[in-house]
Amino acid sequence: MKPALTDAQDRRRLIAVVVAIIAIVVLATIGVYGLLAGPRTLDDQRPDIDRRPPSPSVSVAPDGTLTPVLPTVRASADPETFARNVATTLFAWDTASGFMPLDYTSVILAVGDPSGEEQAGLASDVAAYLPTRTAWLDLRQYATAQHLRIGEVFVPEAWAAAVEQAQPGQLAEGTVAYTIEGTRHRSGVWNDEPVESAHPVAFTVFIVCAPTYETCHLLRLSELDNPLR
Structure with missing residues (x-):
């Protein structure tokens, strides 16, 4: 036995x-x-990006010193071009840069409507696209960075209906909406190995251009993945 x-x-x-x-x-x-x-309840916190950010994240001094720099929204009087510039910058961040979510928020607010009427709402919109401060600090451990590759940009059919239903004077002249479809790329480092992933996204930017302003400005953003169609 x-x-x-x-x-x-x-x-x-x-x-x-x-x-x-x-x-x-x-x-x-x-x-x-x-x-x-990332957490299922905070989809925007997932550390996935590809290794080619849309704009330089550092500046190089003559002595070779690297200094992190924030992205900027390039000004444009062309509505579609400006919408693309906003979208690209909105998704361009790097937790290893030393900046915090509020720093990236300020970049978008800098091209907001000069009247200030939509500033508070826009700040809330942008915050929903960025990780929270706590999540940011967690993602920093993995050197998480992000950028967007745009696929389609178009004026949604629903916008035409909205314009028709608007009361006189409710919308400033030159106000238009563009829905943007693309792929959000993130990258990070896990156990000293690079990791990356991609996720399709869609959203709508509301902007105002000429004749109200000589150059375009951002009014509001739709909820992520809930754009006008």
Whole structure:
């Protein structure tokens, strides 16, 4: 009977070892998934971007010193061009730059409507596109960065209906909406290895251009992934 008992013990040891190995693999997989996907309730916190940001994230001094710089929204009097510029800058951030979400928010607010009427609403809109301060600090551990690659840009059909239903004077002349569809890319470092992922996004930017202003300005942003169609 002793050999049988030994065999049973050996089998239990083997099962324990296999379970331990599986647990380690599962934990490692969850770790990488957590870096790429983030909390389910905060989709915008996922650290996934590709390694080619749309604009330089550092400036190089003559002595070779690297200084992080914030992206900027390029001014334009062309509505579609400006909408693209806003979209690109909105998604361009890097947690390793030393800047915080409010710094990136200020970049978008800088091209807001000069009248200031939509400033508070726009600030709230932008905040919804960026990780919270706590999430930002967590993502910084993985050197998470992000940028957007634009696919389609178009004036949604729903905008024409909105303009028709607007009361006289409700919309400033030159106000228009553009829906943008693209891919949000994020990248980070997990266990000293680069990781990246991509996620389709869609949203609408509301802007005002000529004749109200010589150059375009941003009014509001739709909820992410809930654009006008």
